[in-house]
Amino acid sequence: MEGDCLSCMKYLMFIFNFFIFVGGSVLLAVGGWVLFDPLGFRELVASNPLLFTGVYLLLALGSLLFLLGFLGCCGAIRENKCLLLFFFMLILFIFLSELAAAILAFLFREHMTREFFTRELKRHYQGHNTSDVFTSTWNAIMSSFECCGVSGPQDFDDSLFRLLSPSKAIPEACCHREGALQSRGPERQGSPHGRGPGRQLETGGGAYGEGGGCYSSLVDYFETYIYSAGALAIIVLTIELFAMVFSMCLFRGIQ
Known part of the structure; x- marks a missing residue:
């Protein structure tokens, strides 16, 4: 029974990280295409500073997801404890960073006047x-x-x-x-x-x-997306928590 549970967790871990790997690859491809394509999208993006910054954030996020998915897939399918441990530490670092950012934003919200x-x-x-x-x-x-x-x-x-x-x-x-x-x-x-x-x-x-003034424009803009962003943040943190639990369970189950 324990072997079946471990095998099920192994393949769930592989499928979960395969989707992360594919998502990261798509983000990298889109970001690279916008920056380097010959059809003029680079000039269009460069004319808008926020879009230009967004493309680099897209590339950074794509690279991170690509690495996470690769580590998770290889670690699960090959039952490699080193890769699983590296995957766990990377997820833990991201989780703690996001948690710290959320706490700081809550503590300093009254100063953002x-x-x-x-x-x-x-x-x-x-x-x-x-x-x-x-x-x-x-x-x-x-x-x-x-x-x-x-x-x-x-x-x-x-x-x-x-x-x-x-x-x-x-x-x-x-x-x-x-x-x-x-x-x-x-x-x-x-x-x-x-x-x-x-x-x-x-x-x-x-x-x-x-x-x-920009203050009212920014407040109106963020109020439009604040609940969606909050829900998305909770979902992401929950997924990361489950990913850490699965990776540690698989790590401990590998002989």
């Missing part, structure tokens, strides 16, 4: 410095969500950005082409001479417009 982000933006945002992670992240957010600052363009008053670029009122990441504004309706365009968040600026490249 509008005032906190405004203070950090004033202190650290540099404008064009793509080597600075904080600056490049904010540029990606403002470009993708078509917003400006935390509450609005006034967040850049008395900021590091204004010290580094005194001739500029707002960063270029805040600016959007007039055609894009027209497609969103007159309520976002505002008056060319206004002072509100929808005003337009005349620059050498043509008419631009300033978006509203």
Whole structure:
């Protein structure tokens, strides 16, 4: 009976990790195709900073799943204790990292206020410095969500950005082409001479417009997916827990 149970667990472990292996392979193939295909998808992705970051996250996740699936499949089918132990340690590391991230997010949720982000933006945002992670992240957010600052363009008053670029009122990441504004309706365009968040600026490249603050846009965006993300996180943690239990049971059952 014990041998049958071990054999059943072995094949369940193989099937489970085979799907992980296939999923990782698909993610790697999709990420590589988007980055290296000759049809222009690379240029399309590169024009959107968040998509560009997403492709590299896709490749990283695909590589991790590929390695996990390979270790699990080989360790189960060949009954290799070293591979099973390595698989268990990798899953345990991922599980503890995710758990730590969830705990930290819960503990520091009260610090993620509008005032906190405004203070950090004033202190650290540099404008064009793509080597600075904080600056490049904010540029990606403002470009993708078509917003400006935390509450609005006034967040850049008395900021590091204004010290580094005194001739500029707002960063270029805040600016959007007039055609894009027209497609969103007159309520976002505002008056060319206004002072509100929808005003337009005349620059050498043509008419631009300033978006509203990013804080509200981000809150609305994440609230849309918060329950789905929470459910997915619980499912993933449960699967990882079962994977660790199966791998240890198989490890202990191998003579």
